[in-house]
Amino acid sequence: MSDQSRNRILERMREGLQATPHPGSDFSVLAEKQWPPEARVKMLRQRLESVNGQVHLCSREGWVAELQNLLSGKAVSNLLYAPGTEHGSELERSWPGDDAGLPSLLSTMEEDVDFRERVFDVDASLTGTIGGIAETGTLILWPTPREPRLMSLAPPVHVALLDAVNIHNTFWEAINQRQWADGMPTNALLISGPSKTADIEQHLSYGVHGPKELIVLIRE
Amino acid sequence: MTKADFRAGAARAVGDVQLRSNFRRAMDGLMEKRAAQFADGEELERLRTLGESIRSRSLARLPELLVQLENNCRENGIQVHWAETAEDGNRIVLDILKRRNAKTLVKGKSMVSEEMELNHFLEAQGIETLESDLGEYIIQLAQEMPSHIVMPVIHRNTAQIAELMERKIAGVSYTENPDELCRIARKVLREKFYKADAGISGVNFAVAETGTLCLVENEGNGRMSTTAPKTHIAVMGIEKVVEHLQDVPPLLSLLTRSATGQPITTYFNMISSPRRPGEQDGPQEVHLVLLDNGRSRILADPELRPTLRCIRCGACMNHCPVYTRVGGHAYQAVIPGPIGEILTPQLRGLDVRGDMPFGSTLCNACVEVCPVRIPIVDILLRLRAEANSPEQGGSVKGAGAKREGKEAMAWKGWQAMHASGAVYNGLSRLLAKTGNMMPGSVGPLKAWTATRTKPRFAARTLHQMTRKRGIPDE
Ligand code: SF4
Numbered sequence: 001m002s003d004q005s006r007n008r009i010l011e012r013m014r015e016g017l018q019a020t021p022h023p024g025s026d027f028s029v030l031a032e033k034q035w036p037p038e039a040r041v042k043m044l045r046q047r048l049e050s051v052n053g054q055v056h057l058c059s060r061e062g063w064v065a066e067l068q069n070l071l072s073g074k075a076v077s078n079l080l081y082a083p084g085t086e087h088g089s090e091l092e093r094s095w096p097g098d099d100a101g102l103p104s105l106l107s108t109m110e111e112d113v114d115f116r117e118r119v120f121d122v123d124a125s126l127t128g129t130i131g132g133i134a135e136t137g138t139l140i141l142w143p144t145p146r147e148p149r150l151m152s153l154a155p156p157v158h159v160a161l162l163d164a165v166n167i168h169n170t171f172w173e174a175i176n177q178r179q180w181a182d183g184m185p186t187n188a189l190l191i192s193g194p195s196k197t198a199d200i201e202q203h204l205s206y207g208v209h210g211p212k213e214l215i216v217l218i219r220e
Numbered sequence: 221m222t223k224a225d226f227r228a229g230a231a232r233a234v235g236d237v238q239l240r241s242n243f244r245r246a247m248d249g250l251m252e253k254r255a256a257q258f259a260d261g262e263e264l265e266r267l268r269t270l271g272e273s274i275r276s277r278s279l280a281r282l283p284e285l286l287v288q289l290e291n292n293c294r295e296n297g298i299q300v301h302w303a304e305t306a307e308d309g310n311r312i313v314l315d316i317l318k319r320r321n322a323k324t325l326v327k328g329k330s331m332v333s334e335e336m337e338l339n340h341f342l343e344a345q346g347i348e349t350l351e352s353d354l355g356e357y358i359i360q361l362a363q364e365m366p367s368h369i370v371m372p373v374i375h376r377n378t379a380q381i382a383e384l385m386e387r388k389i390a391g392v393s394y395t396e397n398p399d400e401l402c403r404i405a406r407k408v409l410r411e412k413f414y415k416a417d418a419g420i421s422g423v424n425f426a427v428a429e430t431g432t433l434c435l436v437e438n439e440g441n442g443r444m445s446t447t448a449p450k451t452h453i454a455v456m457g458i459e460k461v462v463e464h465l466q467d468v469p470p471l472l473s474l475l476t477r478s479a480t481g482q483p484i485t486t487y488f489n490m491i492s493s494p495r496r497p498g499e500q501d502g503p504q505e506v507h508l509v510l511l512d513n514g515r516s517r518i519l520a521d522p523e524l525r526p527t528l529r530c531i532r533c534g535a536c537m538n539h540c541p542v543y544t545r546v547g548g549h550a551y552q553a554v555i556p557g558p559i560g561e562i563l564t565p566q567l568r569g570l571d572v573r574g575d576m577p578f579g580s581t582l583c584n585a586c587v588e589v590c591p592v593r594i595p596i597v598d599i600l601l602r603l604r605a606e607a608n609s610p611e612q613g614g615s616v617k618g619a620g621a622k623r624e625g626k627e628a629m630a631w632k633g634w635q636a637m638h639a640s641g642a643v644y645n646g647l648s649r650l651l652a653k654t655g656n657m658m659p660g661s662v663g664p665l666k667a668w669t670a671t672r673t674k675p676r677f678a679a680r681t682l683h684q685m686t687r688k689r690g691i692p693d694e
Pocket residue numbers: 529530531532533534535536537559586589590591592593594
């Protein structure tokens with residue numbers, strides 16, 4: 001049935017479209033959006049904060065200490081992370097034992113543990129990002145087998161690491177510079193703040209389905 | 221069920237004070253937020269030109285792009301299905317679910333599935349479908365239609381939602397705290413996401429070049445529905461395809477800024493394949509259902525084709541002086557407001573919804589804000605003409621359905637009167653004498669005077685007056 005439908009639909013369209021010209025597109029309005037690197041960091045931060053994201057600047061080495069600082073005051077008893085990634089290894093190396101009052105680390109790769117069960121159960125997660133977008137205050141994530149898709153969605157607190165050098169001016173620039181069209185991952189994500197809704201009389205509520213808190217550590 | 225009729229729906233809605241204040245507040249807010257996003261008028265116009273060119277190009281190349289999309293999706297492991305009608309689409313979805321033995325479904329927001337009345341169809345087959353967008357969840361509880369394409373429950377205020385949730389969800393007590401209401405919904409829906417056998421979503425843009433399905437949302441329920449269950453079924457109208465990945469950013473920017481005044485939504489979710497080896501989550505099967513349901517017919521007519529450029533931002537309704545006063549339910553259609561007035565009659569036929577193109581003042585506000593510059597007013601006029609055209613005179617389904625013999629005759633008379641100077645002079649003199657004696661409330665004038673005041677005829681015609689003043693008659 002589907003095959004015949006397909007051919008009939010396509011036939012109708014081809015007949016109806018005979019010799020319709022294809023207009024070209026001028027992307028200069030996007031290409032012109034260029035800011036210096038420091039301005040990009042500032043814009044991204046400002047935009048994310050305006051939608052209730054929490055942004056902290058730190059040094060290339062200092063991010064684990066910053067994270068410990070941030071989490072020690074929170075009711076977060078565990079943190080899901082991806083061992084085997086660069087940031088996962090750095091985290092393991094400098095995370096103190098259980099009696100330090102910090103959340104315990106839970107791995108995404110533990111044998112005999114169903115990831116799906118785990119990710120719906122943890123208090124917080126840490127993921128990397130492949131970059132950011134200044135114009136819109138956005139994180140770009142390409143989830144991997146070690147850092148799966150639900151990690152940035154199911155836990156109530158999501159911590160994301162972003163390297164300042166990877167902040168693009170626009171989404172359009174990121175797609176073109178990094179040649180996304182040559183090979184897309186299973187899932188590519190843009191995240192611009194914690195989950196939210198305004199469906200109840202325009203009142204903004206956070207964490208309706210995804211994280212209530214999005215914490216971004218920008219490594220400069 | 222009685223025949224859907226905008227005029228009756230609008231009359232009812234105008235009398236509902238609560239409804240009108242709910243809409244007024246919401247629409248004022250949305251208009252302000254959009255305006256703040258487009259403070260730079262030049263940027264807006266350049267973006268609109270770009271957006272229009274992308275959507276026009278996509279439509280001009282639609283058959284090739286759909287085949288390209290199909291090939292790339294298949295290569296990525298996404299199964300593609302074609303549906304000519306809503307019934308075909310529903311069948312296809314049902315077959316997939318049956319094969320997977322799926323009994324419970326979570327749904328992300330999808331206007332196409334509303335168009336197909338998919339929930340209704342599946343429930344009759346014993347399959348539980350749960351809307352997971354908060355607004356859609358609430359209207360599902362209330363068994364209502366969405367009243368806005370972006371904010372489906374905008375017609376209800378907090379107290380009305382609180383009362384509904386208390387009544388419909390076991391163990392919930394009345395609260396007007398919106399955060400608390402969200403928390404209640406989160407709890408109910410979390411459980412469902414975790415357990416559901418399949419997830420259904422719409423598609424905002426499908427990229428032919430890479431075989432990628434893009435979804436725009438703020439809540440995360442769309443991501444949940446497309447990631448947590450084992451099977452994901454995406455349904456989309458065939459017009460949603462774009463050629464290149466780089467065509468997406470400008471459309472996304474126009475969409476979110478026009479719709480809710482956000483520079484971007486919280487989540488932009490790009491799906492290109494089912495779970496790949498080694499991956500620990502994501503559906504094992506992804507299906508894409510391509511729905512025609514009248515769209516290829518719209519495409520064939522160059523004057524009507526721009527209807528399909530729509531990216532469903534809702535700006536035309538937010539700025540419409542009619543919609544903002546009567547709300548979405550008055551239209552009794554899945555898609556209300558200006559875009560609904562042109563789309564619905566074309567999809568369903570002028571014989572079914574020929575009333576809709578008349579629910580407009582033709583003020584052009586919709587055309588001024590539409591991010592892809594759809595000439596809504598021109599299309600409204602075309603549809604009005606087709607609705608009244610002699611049988612088989614038009615290309616839209618159900619053309620001529622509103623044609624009335626008496627009205628056609630009146631216009632024929634009008635034409636004859638204006639074609640001859642002698643007849644015109646004679647008749648206008650006669651009307652100057654007797655016109656005011658014609659009763660407005662009965663006979664042929666009744667329908668016209670129902671919403672208008674009958675004009676008074678002057679005692680002398682313009683010709684008589686000018687001649688009296690000595691202006692020569694040419
Ligand atoms: S017709 Fe234009 S303004 Fe209305 S929903 Fe579609 S794109 Fe938006």
